[in-house]
Amino acid sequence: MYIGRVVGTVVATIKDEAFHGRKLLLVDKLGLDGRPVSDGRAAGTSDYTYDICVDVAQAGPGDLVLVIDEGNGARQVLGRGVAPVRAVIVGVVDEVDVPI
Amino acid sequence: MQLARVIGTVVATRKYTGLEGIKFLIVQPLSRQQRPVGEPVVAADGTAQAGPGELVFIVGSREAAQALPIKFVPVDHAIVGIVDEVET
Numbered sequence: 001m002y003i004g005r006v007v008g009t010v011v012a013t014i015k016d017e018a019f020h021g022r023k024l025l026l027v028d029k030l031g032l033d034g035r036p037v038s039d040g041r042a043a044g045t046s047d048y049t050y051d052i053c054v055d056v057a058q059a060g061p062g063d064l065v066l067v068i069d070e071g072n073g074a075r076q077v078l079g080r081g082v083a084p085v086r087a088v089i090v091g092v093v094d095e096v097d098v099p100i
Numbered sequence: 101m102q103l104a105r106v107i108g109t110v111v112a113t114r115k116y117t118g119l120e121g122i123k124f125l126i127v128q129p130l131s132r133q134q135r136p137v138g139e140p141v142v143a144a145d146g147t148a149q150a151g152p153g154e155l156v157f158i159v160g161s162r163e164a165a166q167a168l169p170i171k172f173v174p175v176d177h178a179i180v181g182i183v184d185e186v187e188t
Binding site: 007010028050074 | 101102103131132137147149157159160161162163164165171182183184185186
């Protein structure tokens with residue numbers, strides 16, 4: 001799981017039925033300093049690492065969220081035995097404390 | 101799950117059992133600013149309606165196969181939706 005920031009929404013009419021009635025949000029992955037991270041795959045750009053996530057936590061743009069990026073957990077959350085889904089927002093984060 | 105742009109098609113007549121009738125497209129993964137990220141990949145079209153030039157979203161790894169009619173096939177990227185709009 002990782003902590004991310006909701007930065008946008010994705011609208012799609014034609015999609016797998018596992019996504020029907022679900023909200024899709026764009027989430028930037030954050031580092032420990034609370035800033036978006038770039039995993040270096042973005043060759044030639046400094047664009048951030050992100051996921052398109054299914055939202056089951058009533059999250060919205062600007063929210064700090066908890067994301068699970070793993071298929072079995074995602075299917076369990078969605079209550080489906082089969083679903084081509086990996087990234088799901090499972091919580092809205094109130095506070096993070098990392099004493100170093 | 102990431103944004104990607106369909107940039108080409110693949111035709112393969114002889115395929116592993118279970119992949120018959122599946123359309124394969126070449127997609128370029130994109131950042132959320134819709135700039136190319138990494139190398140293009142071959143993705144199975146789970147929507148059966150995507151075509152060159154379209155903005156889609158893809159799912160990778162084992163979950164890709166679950167977008168297809170037969171759920172346990174050797175596929176590692178699949179198109180699971182056609183994007184109408186991205187708002188940031």
